[in-house]
Amino acid sequence: MSSVATLSAPAPAGTPLTKKILTADHPTWCPGCGDFAVLHSFYRVLEKLQYPHEKIVTFAGIGCSSRFPYFVNTHGGHYIHGRALPFAAGISLGNEDLHVFVFGGDGDGFSIGGNHLVHTARKNVRLTYVIMDNSVYGLTKKQTSPTSPIGFKTKTDPAGAIDQPINPMRTLLNSGATFVARSHATQVNHMIDVMLRAAKHDGFSVVEILSECVEFYEGAFDASIPRKGGTWTLVDEKKHDGTPEDANRHDTSDEVAAFKLAQQAWPGSFGVFYENKARKTKNALEAELVTKAREKTKQATDLALLQATFARMR
Amino acid sequence: MSSVATLSAPAPAGTPLTKKILTADHPTWCPGCGDFAVLHSFYRVLEKLQYPHEKIVTFAGIGCSSRFPYFVNTHGGHYIHGRALPFAAGISLGNEDLHVFVFGGDGDGFSIGGNHLVHTARKNVRLTYVIMDNSVYGLTKKQTSPTSPIGFKTKTDPAGAIDQPINPMRTLLNSGATFVARSHATQVNHMIDVMLRAAKHDGFSVVEILSECVEFYEGAFDASIPRKGGTWTLVDEKKHDGTPEDANRHDTSDEVAAFKLAQQAWPGSFGVFYENKARKTKNALEAELVTKAREKTKQATDLALLQATFARMR
Amino acid sequence: MVSPNTPETPGGASSVSGAPRSIHDVVIRLAGNSQDGIQSVGGFLARLAGRSDQDIMTYMTIPSTISGGPSIFQVRMGTGDILSAGDRADMLVAFYQHSYDAHISSLRPGGVLVYDSDHVKPAEGDNRFTHVAIPITTGTVEAVGGTSKDKGKNIYTLGFIARIFDLDVQKLAALIKERFGGKNEDIVRNAMLAFDAGYAWPQNNLRDLFFRFEAVDRAATSGRPQVTMDGNTALAFGLLAAGLRHGAGYPITPWSSIMETLRAELPKYGGLFVQCEDEIAAISTALGFSYTGKLAVTGSAGPGLSLKMEALGWATMAEMPLIVVNVQRGGPSTGMPTNVEQSDLMQAIYGSHGDTPRVVLAPKNVEDCFYIAIEACRIAREYSTPVLILTDMALASRIEAFDEPDFPKLMVDPKPDLSPRGADYKPYPLDAITRHAPPGAKIGSGKYPTVTGLEHDELGHPTGSPKLHMQMTAKRREKIKTLATTLPAPELNGDDAGNVLLVTWGSTWGPGLEALKRINGLGLKAGHLHLRHLHPFPEGLEAIFKNYRRIMVIEINDEGLYGYGQLAMMLRARYANPAIVSITKTDGLTFKVSEIVAGIDRYLEKADLSAALAATAQSSLAKS
């Protein structure tokens, strides 16, 4: 089954994948929803990657953002709330040739799905996970989410949220993910860049995208939108060019440095916080188990294996 | 219901709480199990605290370690696997006068229960949580746990564990807990100290205790047992005595410093990693909501409130 | 204009004099977009009806798109009992062409079509209906100025509806002022301008469209004024009246509004409601509350209920009281989140592993959502057991008017019993119903109790004893059987013997009862039995069943592998009575009376109808 991990090559010469081909149902999102821009950027990413059409999988849990797969014309699906990651792990480990993308919201990923994020990430299952964080429950019409700031008035916190929210970037770094980045739905090129790097990463890659819910949390992310008076700060990555100024740049392999980025005051910085190219994927580790076992049994056929085992139980 | 948060005073003069009174069923643990020492230390902690007997609650999930409540003669119980924290949150928020202690294992707390840990902790629900980490599933007889080191042979990893384990201290720090400490079942006095401080902390306090499973993971923690050639390193806490050497001591209010402690090489240090005395408990925040609401309604009776509400719906 | 739903009403002849024609009840469907605020028109009419001692029921659809879009609000108001939202509309108000296209089929022949002549062009020469063209958009603009027109259209509409049905303008004006009172003066003024313009319009145009509801005295009623609200609101306040002060939940449609109401209301009562990270945490926190002696509620819809099955089993084993609300929607899985279904009954009873006897109740209408909540709390406390309330999407969202409850009589004092327990105290006595001693209560023996999900002895300590497992299993079963003996006899309507007994549960009560009237009207000897207590069943059903040739169980779920629905399955198993058959459907909509009648018809044989009636009955049954 699981052959040793390799990202499959671009499609053979033939009709290239275009946005047109990749477009499915018309999105049911509210006009102005940030998720439109994420969808557009994803089309662009797939255009650049040119994977074989049939080997792309787009999966999601439940939420406005999780409706994503209906709008992308690839193999894919819509699972139950908060559990898309373990399902996607099965896809990734079940067939090495696939390129697996998971989309979801802050409630789906950090509330009900919080534990699956940690365990799928620490195992470094090869897939790319994009969280569209609007700091609210959109589909269920405005309840507090784990990223809603204190004081935000919702239907479940009419007097304003009182529980300390999670720090999403810190949570993602702690999860054990080997690629962790942050972007913004108003910055299409930036989204395309980081999603592209995430897709090319050989391991569990996750991108948190601030994506405004115009219906229930207008202006949530203005602080990071220049044309709304906000500040847009990019992570200044090391160029490894030996220059003195490079010394102060961010080393994406430095966990403590990444942790400090996550601790910055709102709205913080955007870009790649952390990247670990060394750790083996679970895909590779399981493939090694198979290789070792098959060597031990001298590549015996399934039939021979079963008969030998039963002979020992006579 | 919920009056403003206060830890209730020691029991009025009368029969003091003794180990004898606090002892219930004889533990069903294997002879030599580390959990015996944790139990013994807990008796001592309760002896020191002298809370009113009937106001102490001992709860747990499922596991060898989670059998704890059967061995402590207080109100308490044994819930389902991995969900003791949200249950305990209900106890703590349901009755302000109680002192709530939760015990459990690494599988119960970090595997199936991992998400409840994060959300109960970030809300800062007032209770004390003790994790008896033996880096294995004991009750179910030796499967890999989220803290089992790579290479450890178990029934589910006969060739040795391959998945990267979680870093428990880093996980606890990231959870948002306002008191995070680490101890060792072979260090009774140390356990008593940190559990005592945890119990007195006004918020969500958690203590991770390395507690050896002699049956399925013998010698797991020898690296931190001097008489077995290990090293026992204490966290050197700031004394705030203005001395120069104090500058280099650990400031328990410094998250980055705590993070670095968690990143130390095995076996690392023991003691209090982090403490946040400023953050309000959810108990207090909910109590404030009640106070504000009752003021708005001028302390109206339940009957008056309901009648007024329905009058508006005529 | 007489509703087809009440054939017996004497319809007055059309009058040119402009004197109103007397009607019994009317079904008005407003079709537009959810942004148009047509719901609020329905809301106003509903509350007016309430204040006018009229009965009312509303029905609406929620657009499946997140961004709003086409939506309807249907209101049926009138005098006497309103049992269903009405099969077809007597009047359709169409705001857009798409509204007209999608809903004209719901208008009964002879009904009135009112349309916004600024947007809608009805089919040429369609003379099945009375066409009334009103320039709703321009009319509103003229009245209040271009700015806030979209806000005004609904109120303008309310205006001409008030005129056409001769509604009480003073009361309506008062309602409008109350509604917009909080906001600034202009808004109220604009609203009144729009209302007056709409009210003024018909005078000069539809003299012959002028109706008045028959007066009926409500002597029969409590005399207390009526209140109007939806089922979720009624259920939430029922819990408050029952002294419930704690809860925990996770959002999901259509449960969310219950938790939102409780989250907003509980602090006023000194309680609290916790939004948890998921449904498992929610039921766990709620059980923690109950453990401290404060009966708590959790709830959800199907997917969330499925997640609660393990913890719910613990509640049965530990004998912990708990209220669990399931607002049923279309299943399975995520299914049809904004549609109605009654397909969670088997799970409510049998969804947890092992033998887990528990109590399941279902409200029959909006008012009953309030009272069943109170009963659920009483049972949970008395029998120290989890109680599930199975309501549904239809009850959750529709508005009805009912008599204000007699609160002084109803109120329950929520104090937990923290008094010291005697030396002989046991949490799980074999010879009595469990009465937990919450933490905080001193235990005379000095031996403190343990609550647990492991099989246990009387003190709550784990046991492997076969004998104890047998005894404790029986203890958990017998207390529920004891409850059964205390349940009131179920509601039985119509003939107490005959060819057909209709059996309903939950929101099918209304259509079921209306269907009974219809078939009784056709001369068929039939009764209608409604079950509010689904597990355990009340006693004495067997005696009732034997008086009818066929027992037809009506429920909104699938016929299953063997041809019967979920309640039918329970009844067939218990009474092993082949006369119990099913009328089911799975279109995600509430039962129309005509669908039930057609369902009955399928089972009837000539022999079921007296020679005399056979012809008429058969045919009209088939037609209706």
Next chain:
Amino acid sequence: MVSPNTPETPGGASSVSGAPRSIHDVVIRLAGNSQDGIQSVGGFLARLAGRSDQDIMTYMTIPSTISGGPSIFQVRMGTGDILSAGDRADMLVAFYQHSYDAHISSLRPGGVLVYDSDHVKPAEGDNRFTHVAIPITTGTVEAVGGTSKDKGKNIYTLGFIARIFDLDVQKLAALIKERFGGKNEDIVRNAMLAFDAGYAWPQNNLRDLFFRFEAVDRAATSGRPQVTMDGNTALAFGLLAAGLRHGAGYPITPWSSIMETLRAELPKYGGLFVQCEDEIAAISTALGFSYTGKLAVTGSAGPGLSLKMEALGWATMAEMPLIVVNVQRGGPSTGMPTNVEQSDLMQAIYGSHGDTPRVVLAPKNVEDCFYIAIEACRIAREYSTPVLILTDMALASRIEAFDEPDFPKLMVDPKPDLSPRGADYKPYPLDAITRHAPPGAKIGSGKYPTVTGLEHDELGHPTGSPKLHMQMTAKRREKIKTLATTLPAPELNGDDAGNVLLVTWGSTWGPGLEALKRINGLGLKAGHLHLRHLHPFPEGLEAIFKNYRRIMVIEINDEGLYGYGQLAMMLRARYANPAIVSITKTDGLTFKVSEIVAGIDRYLEKADLSAALAATAQSSLAKS
């Protein structure tokens, strides 16, 4: 010495000559502590029996303490079919006083008590049994030296048992060498020393205790050699034979050993098994595997199954094939983790919200664990549906011998179908059974499919259409009904008409069939029907039922609120037949034949027995 379980056996008279007495089968109970390794004695005897073409069944208890403690291992071996572990023991070997005290009551009058005279003092002058004192401890120490005595005691015991029952010493020695082969030479030598000492002992002491099993030819059998294993092992290898190569799970007793076997074996077959963070992640990962076209397994015991209910509902809605194993244990909640129960049937069928038709199978014995796994995989693939296998604690842990399967005939090739699909491909066609196109498969139309838990159209896109919800609900139901028409007729034993039909499922097959033989032997006209397919039921049951006056359903679960067990509930609902009654129990132990017979007796009236038999039958039924 004749087992009370087989009254018809001709018992040879005692002989002083030392010539062995012929016996049919024997029940030996070894009582000690789990540390003594008595399980391995049982293991050796089991495998010896297997290799000697004898039938065998073992039974053991697991101590509830974590640290080990009192434990028993019971083995019943003999010639011909062994259907149950035996009601009472013919021989008891007591290692300690507590073993003697706790288990002497399980020894039948006239049975043989062997006790370690170093530890046990039997009751004075108790002449119900043949007392045999053997200094097991000192005997072992003398043989192998003080060091490893605890290791030796069990092998020493094996020795004298081999002598007493004239077992094949060569084969036993071979088994011992195989077992300890891996370890160093001393261990093997010590083991053989202990064995020889035990074997030598009786010669000089119990000339009159010398038995030999009747020879019977197994012509009837396949001729393939026998294998011996427990039910969980058989089930795991059944899945492998069926070409299943992927799985995911979370540990729980008694499911764990299945996932442990698969985790160890699958890599050899190019597959993998993932240990997940919880049961929800486990079923999700398994569904992810299935989605890629690789049928996968997940499993658990009760608490874990309860957690899988939401995802299982998704599997029905998305029509995703999946194998779900539930090794039933004592419930509810954490219940009695090391006891047996059959109380998860209703949950298996109805545990998820909404209408979620799915397939439920149950194996009847250890051998069937292997074959039902193969059948489950075939059904899951053919009908694109989740299939639940309900096995239980008794089958999971007991060892039986059965004919090695005919692998070349059985093996299934696991390759997924990644071939391009035509332009007309639809994931959810209304007119055909769903055949998913796994990712990797090109779709001719260029429109790629979506799998979803929302109600959907034929292409998998969400819909709010009432019509489609009706059609898709029917699609999901009808395919399971189609399966029902293909199921083989169930196993029917005994009289094909009469007073009583015993109905069993799962592990009650053996005791049920043995009970049938008992009551037939007493002259009662009765049959025995065993159901392996619990949902859907095979067709034609009604025709069978009508041939018996009473249908008695035997299951290890509670009688419930209305007096019948879970399978009985399903059958009563479907056939509305009041003759269907229940024989249930909840002591967490497998049924004893005598318990079933007593249960039957409770329902019998004089009229059920011919005048002639009445007396005998009645009384002996009551007594047995």
